[in-house]
Amino acid sequence: MTHRDDAPGDDHDAVAGGHGDAPGDDHDDVHPGTHRGDVPPHNRAATDGGVGERRPPEGAAENPAVRRLADWDADRLRRLADDHGTPLYVIDLDRVRQNAARLEAAFPDADRRYAVKAHSGNAVLETIRETELDAECASAGEVKRALDAGFSGAEIQYTAVNPPSEDLDFVVDAWQEEPEITITAGAEDTVDRLRERGYDGRLCIRVNPGVGAGHHEKVRVGADAKFGVPYDRAEEIVADAADDFEVVGIHAHAGSGISGDDLQNHRELVRRMGDLARAVIADGTEIEFVDVGGGFGVPYREDEPPLDLDAVAAATREALGEVDAQLAVEPGRYLVADAGVLLTRINTVKNAPETTLVGVDAGMTTLLRPAMYDAYHALRSLAPDAPDRTVEPATVTGPICESSDVFCEDRPLPAPARDDLLAIGNAGAYGYEMASTYNTRPRPAEVALSGDDSRLARRRETLSDLTALEAR
Numbered sequence: 001m002t003h004r005d006d007a008p009g010d011d012h013d014a015v016a017g018g019h020g021d022a023p024g025d026d027h028d029d030v031h032p033g034t035h036r037g038d039v040p041p042h043n044r045a046a047t048d049g050g051v052g053e054r055r056p057p058e059g060a061a062e063n064p065a066v067r068r069l070a071d072w073d074a075d076r077l078r079r080l081a082d083d084h085g086t087p088l089y090v091i092d093l094d095r096v097r098q099n100a101a102r103l104e105a106a107f108p109d110a111d112r113r114y115a116v117k118a119h120s121g122n123a124v125l126e127t128i129r130e131t132e133l134d135a136e137c138a139s140a141g142e143v144k145r146a147l148d149a150g151f152s153g154a155e156i157q158y159t160a161v162n163p164p165s166e167d168l169d170f171v172v173d174a175w176q177e178e179p180e181i182t183i184t185a186g187a188e189d190t191v192d193r194l195r196e197r198g199y200d201g202r203l204c205i206r207v208n209p210g211v212g213a214g215h216h217e218k219v220r221v222g223a224d225a226k227f228g229v230p231y232d233r234a235e236e237i238v239a240d241a242a243d244d245f246e247v248v249g250i251h252a253h254a255g256s257g258i259s260g261d262d263l264q265n266h267r268e269l270v271r272r273m274g275d276l277a278r279a280v281i282a283d284g285t286e287i288e289f290v291d292v293g294g295g296f297g298v299p300y301r302e303d304e305p306p307l308d309l310d311a312v313a314a315a316t317r318e319a320l321g322e323v324d325a326q327l328a329v330e331p332g333r334y335l336v337a338d339a340g341v342l343l344t345r346i347n348t349v350k351n352a353p354e355t356t357l358v359g360v361d362a363g364m365t366t367l368l369r370p371a372m373y374d375a376y377h378a379l380r381s382l383a384p385d386a387p388d389r390t391v392e393p394a395t396v397t398g399p400i401c402e403s404s405d406v407f408c409e410d411r412p413l414p415a416p417a418r419d420d421l422l423a424i425g426n427a428g429a430y431g432y433e434m435a436s437t438y439n440t441r442p443r444p445a446e447v448a449l450s451g452d453d454s455r456l457a458r459r460r461e462t463l464s465d466l467t468a469l470e471a472r
């Protein structure tokens with residue numbers, strides 16, 4: 001599959017798996033559990049006692065910087081698979097809350113928004129709303145979901161990328177009821193089309209800062225002309241718009257997968273946005289916020305250290321400099337990735353000469369990231385006796401008739417057997433969200449966990465759901 005034109009959204013994904021330039025690509029696939037005990041740098045006890053000392057953040061023990069696939073309770077996951085069938089997405093709302101709490105701790109006085117497109121399920125949106133994050137929406141559909149989940153207009157940003165007319169109509173209608181909604185425009189055409197619809201509410205201008213972050217070309221959007229108005233013209237476009245709208249902010253999002261290595265690009269983006277904000281304010285437009293986007297990376301590989309969010313926050317503040325406006329951030333993946341796993345059952349084990357081929361009931365239609373971005377996802381055998389089995393290389397594939405329908409190649413896994421349950425890690429972001437019905441395959445069910453409770457958050461699609469749209 002190639003998705004040059006129709007890649008959904010601008011910026012999914014992060015770390016490419018197997019063959020690219022992503023951090024961690026030089027590691028061989030690693031079975032979860034063999035590389036536990038990574039200590040994130042800011043959780044290490046500082047020994048020098050000097051000015052550079054970093055203490056473990058308050059509550060680090062109860063709210064670790066990452067939840068690994070090996071940390072999930074195997075018994076519980078096996079029970080959920082037995083109760084609900086597979087493939088099954090599991091989303092742990094407590095972990096979403098923890099991620100939101102760490103975001104708040106790192107960016108206490110920033111406007112914090114959740115990029116809904118990472119996981120737009122109602123259970124997640126309601127949880128996010130309770131944590132007092134706002135909703136950053138990429139489509140009319142996401143605005144509707146945010147409203148349904150109880151976000152007020154003041155808590156909703158709609159970022160329009162080449163918006164279809166239906167989307168603008170919907171959001172302008174919603175604005176009649178919710179006059180505090182903010183629309184972010186990334187093209188002068190979008191500004192004109194809002195004017196034509198009589199919109200004169202809160203407007204933010206998305207800028208192409210000319211620097212990109214992210215580790216796969218499909219997720220670097222900062223330097224892509226598709227996203228935002230050209231940096232050099234932004235000041236003028238803001239000044240023009242200020243005549244007809246309430247211009248409340250400027251915005252840039254550079255793509256996904258900001259890692260420790262990538263802070264240089266992030267700093268550069270933020271520095272440019274700080275400069276632009278100062279220029280805009282000097283021109284007399286009193287903006288409320290400077291939104292520097294999301295893209296905070298999560299470690300997909302078990303031996304990859306988590307992002308030091310406090311360091312990202314410090315670098316962001318420093319690069320922004322003094323600005324008479326609020327900093328805004330809008331991560332998606334960071335809040336939900338490690339809150340989700342995908343459970344899938346083995347139905348076929350084939351000892352081919354090249355490798356052991358393992359067929360499972362989830363495929364690229366369930367979790368697209370490996371096929372789309374060569375993304376790495378940790379795999380864990382939940383067979384009760386897995387620890388006693390010999391480890392051997394396995395290639396895990398789904399039921400879809402496409403050669404890209406592969407979760408991993410030659411990954412060391414406990415010897416697989418038919419009916420074993422496997423868990424796929426970090427499936428909470430861009431997982432269910434990008435599921436499709438290709439091959440007329442119903443989308444999976446999803447269970448939401450909260451404390452000891454679990455509930456069906458989305459039922460499994462049925463074959464009749466799939467054919468319901470057809471004229472006969």
Ligand SMILES: *Cc1c(COP(=O)(O)O)cnc(C)c1O
Pocket residue numbers: 009010011012013115117118136138159253255256257293294295296330331332333334
């Ligand atoms: C996708 C997106 C985000 C979130 O990206 P993550 O990598 O999930 O953090 C933020 N802002 C905009 C405009 C986006 O399109």
